[in-house]
Amino acid sequence: MTDILLTLISTALINNFILHWPLGVDPLVQSTRTPTIERRQVHALGIATTCLMLLSGLLGYAAYHWLLIPLGLASLHLFVFLPLSVLLITPVLNLLERALPQLPFSGLWPLLLGNAGVLGLSLFGMQGDKGFGDHTALSLGAGLGFWLVLSLFSDLRQRTLNNDVPLPFRGLPIDLISAGLIAVAFLGFSGLIKT
Template sequence: MNDYVLVLVSAALVSHMLLQQQPPSRLRVQVCGLACALTIALGITGGQALERWVVAPWQLEDLRLFLLLPWLGLLAWSVPQALARLRPQWPSEGLALPLLGNAVVLGLSLQAMVERQEWLATLGCSVMAGLGFWLALALFDDLVQRSDHADIPAALRGLPITLVGAGVMAMAFSGFNGLFTQ
């Protein structure tokens, strides 16, 4: 569980850094969080479907990654497109790069393919991971906005305070380790 929390926080940090390249807005961060949550949910359930209907029957275990990457690439392109069609006023342009570089989706999809859980358990895990990623992304946005207005020493402004916040957030999330065990 600790490894998953660290991957979740680091992926949220990277996605947040990619979002900061354009003018930041709270709506853009929320749209990215929604897009990432949808991509995680669809990526994991689609990965499990690939495992059951393509990999296992044809014994292609060594090619899991090469079968999963096109699926995740398609999701990274189509989820922002679908959001742009559903809500044209939402800032969904430029979200394909953070979604494509999101290692959480790939790691959790590969884990779900190997574990062979039931559909409901996989869907629940993917939805919770997507919501957790969305929460981590929103917390990073809040950290950056608060640190812009706080009295922080010059040496800690920008990336250093964001990395300190990521460490504190990883420790806080790792407090949930073992909370939901069976």
């Protein structure tokens, strides 16, 4: 149980998919520049990505370890993981639209389709078989870490919009500098868990 909790915390904070490995960075640079609309979109994208990572990670783990390996077809893992993550987007968004109608889930399909973190999670799950519980914690931690970084980056972006940023740094340059500063701040968590 302790290992599962440590995996969850480690994936969300230390080995974050956006900051440690640059997977799923595209939603960071997507912005509406309107604080109230962006905050709702960030939370909708965070919830949708967390649910998609959890479902595709668990189904990818099950397909790889319980179907492809026993059949001797482990080399075909990409032909299973990629369609699985793409086919899960629409049902996840439809379920979330019904469950949380106050959040804008309708325009998130392209951002979820281009999120390399979802596919990367399935690829990480096939590397070492620590068990289904550990992979569940990995999937949930990756989604929650993605949501955390997305929320922090959105708040930091709003602060830079309200301040006097020099002209050459406005827009994407200050966004990339901000992402780098968040990554440096998350390096402070690296001593939190000793293996």
